[in-house]
Amino acid sequence: MSFSVMLTQLSAGMVKTVGIFALTLIFSLPLGFLICFGRMAKKGVAGKAAGIFFRAYISVMRGTPLMLQLMVVYFGPFFLFGMSIGSNWRFPAIIIGFSLNYAAYFAEIYRSGIESMPIGQYEAAKLLGYSKPQTFFKIILPQVIKRILPAVTNEVITLVKDTSLAYALAYAEMFTIAKQIVASKSDFMPFIIAAVFYYIFNLIVAMVMEYIEKRLNYYH
Amino acid sequence: MKYLEMNHVKKSFDGLDVLKDISLSVEEGEVVSIIGPSGSGKTTLLRCATLLETMDCGDLAYLGESAAAIVDGRSVYQKPAQLAKIREKFGLVFQNFNLFPHFTVMKNITDAPIHVQKRPKDEVYREARGLLEKMGLADKESAYPCQLSGGQCQRVAIARALALNPRVLFFDEPTSALDPELTGEVLKVIRSLAQMHITMVIVTHEMAFARDISDRVIFMDGGVVALEGTPSEVFESDNPRMREFLGHYARV
Numbered sequence A: 001m002s003f004s005v006m007l008t009q010l011s012a013g014m015v016k017t018v019g020i021f022a023l024t025l026i027f028s029l030p031l032g033f034l035i036c037f038g039r040m041a042k043k044g045v046a047g048k049a050a051g052i053f054f055r056a057y058i059s060v061m062r063g064t065p066l067m068l069q070l071m072v073v074y075f076g077p078f079f080l081f082g083m084s085i086g087s088n089w090r091f092p093a094i095i096i097g098f099s100l101n102y103a104a105y106f107a108e109i110y111r112s113g114i115e116s117m118p119i120g121q122y123e124a125a126k127l128l129g130y131s132k133p134q135t136f137f138k139i140i141l142p143q144v145i146k147r148i149l150p151a152v153t154n155e156v157i158t159l160v161k162d163t164s165l166a167y168a169l170a171y172a173e174m175f176t177i178a179k180q181i182v183a184s185k186s187d188f189m190p191f192i193i194a195a196v197f198y199y200i201f202n203l204i205v206a207m208v209m210e211y212i213e214k215r216l217n218y219y220h
Numbered sequence B: 001m002k003y004l005e006m007n008h009v010k011k012s013f014d015g016l017d018v019l020k021d022i023s024l025s026v027e028e029g030e031v032v033s034i035i036g037p038s039g040s041g042k043t044t045l046l047r048c049a050t051l052l053e054t055m056d057c058g059d060l061a062y063l064g065e066s067a068a069a070i071v072d073g074r075s076v077y078q079k080p081a082q083l084a085k086i087r088e089k090f091g092l093v094f095q096n097f098n099l100f101p102h103f104t105v106m107k108n109i110t111d112a113p114i115h116v117q118k119r120p121k122d123e124v125y126r127e128a129r130g131l132l133e134k135m136g137l138a139d140k141e142s143a144y145p146c147q148l149s150g151g152q153c154q155r156v157a158i159a160r161a162l163a164l165n166p167r168v169l170f171f172d173e174p175t176s177a178l179d180p181e182l183t184g185e186v187l188k189v190i191r192s193l194a195q196m197h198i199t200m201v202i203v204t205h206e207m208a209f210a211r212d213i214s215d216r217v218i219f220m221d222g223g224v225v226a227l228e229g230t231p232s233e234v235f236e237s238d239n240p241r242m243r244e245f246l247g248h249y250a251r252v
Ligand SMILES: Nc1ncnc2c1ncn2[C@@H]1O[C@H](COP(=O)(O)OP(=O)(O)O)[C@@H](O)[C@H]1O
Pocket: B013, B014, B018, B036, B037, B038, B039, B040, B041, B042, B043, B044, B045
């Protein structure tokens, strides 16, 4: 197999890798907020129940392997409900599995950011008459985003590499393809190309995150 | 007219009685200073007055409008909507400023008048520029708090509170977080507010300042008002706790 054919096949896989990456972020970043609010809820019976439920959710999501979670999401409908699972289910299962897992990590990052805010910011906002939503969206959230950006960057970089776990469901993202070519052609080259791809991908991610951090550097 | 009236205020934290039946009333235009040893409950009293803390017992009213009343020995507060209206009557300047670090000086001052009070932007900006001028910060409107000295931050915080036109302005040790050489500029600003007859309640450790600008001085000790009167009555009193308290300052 020529180098250029290899490159073409791996590039096709790379597009799918980027797809998993982008969709996971689109779903897990906002979902993390919902989980975070559920986890921090304290008021009333419903609040306490939500707190316990989401604490357990986060604990399980962080305490079991992502690969196993992908399997559960993929095979779950069959084993639990006897539904037939076709290849159409593969990609949604991957996105759901990744999003549910990453949302748990993001929720904990958001929580640490929100809890690190000095109480004085809330009190000043209250004195000035801001409503609770105004206080959160105008005063607290912008500062929390700045505080958690380094931790979010870490997760995002991990996600780039974690996309390769989709090979467990035989989804044709880059790593799966690389492995197939290595096995069938006994040529080590695809792994090296894949490594370079992942590395460049992460370099771009790091640059984007650094840019955002710089943009938020106008105050501290 | 009584701008602020608090009666029989009691507050305890986990069994520790911090305020033991305190009453405080402030007339329109009056400047009241609260002095006393640390731990005597001064901050707690201000926090109860500004609705940051709920009283266990006690009634609280601004300009005759009740925020909380005593029912069966406990404080019962008004509904949130009513409390929100009462919050417009007062402002508080914190010891550590609590400016919003991601807002410019101008936005710190104008954001609440525009987005909470819904006043016209150009009017708010005009007033804010006037306030900054008065605070000696006319050239700082687009600076961020992190670019300012502590004294400048505190003056911005005062301007931010004033921009909402409160009837009563509370200060909790406004100069305690500042380097000594910066306290003067903040005290000067507060002094100018006193001359404009803005009603103020000031917790302070600046004895000469308190004596100078106050219409009335309250000496708190151990969660009660130990002494209250004109500055000369209080500072020249032979109350032994007051003498001992002042002794700490004489020795410095
Ligand atoms: N939120 C709180 N929880 C528990 N104890 C508190 C709290 N706030 C104040 N206290 C206690 O109440 C007492 C009076 O505090 P404070 O009102 O800050 O006094 P001052 O401002 O006169 O120094 C202190 O013993 C303090 O430890």
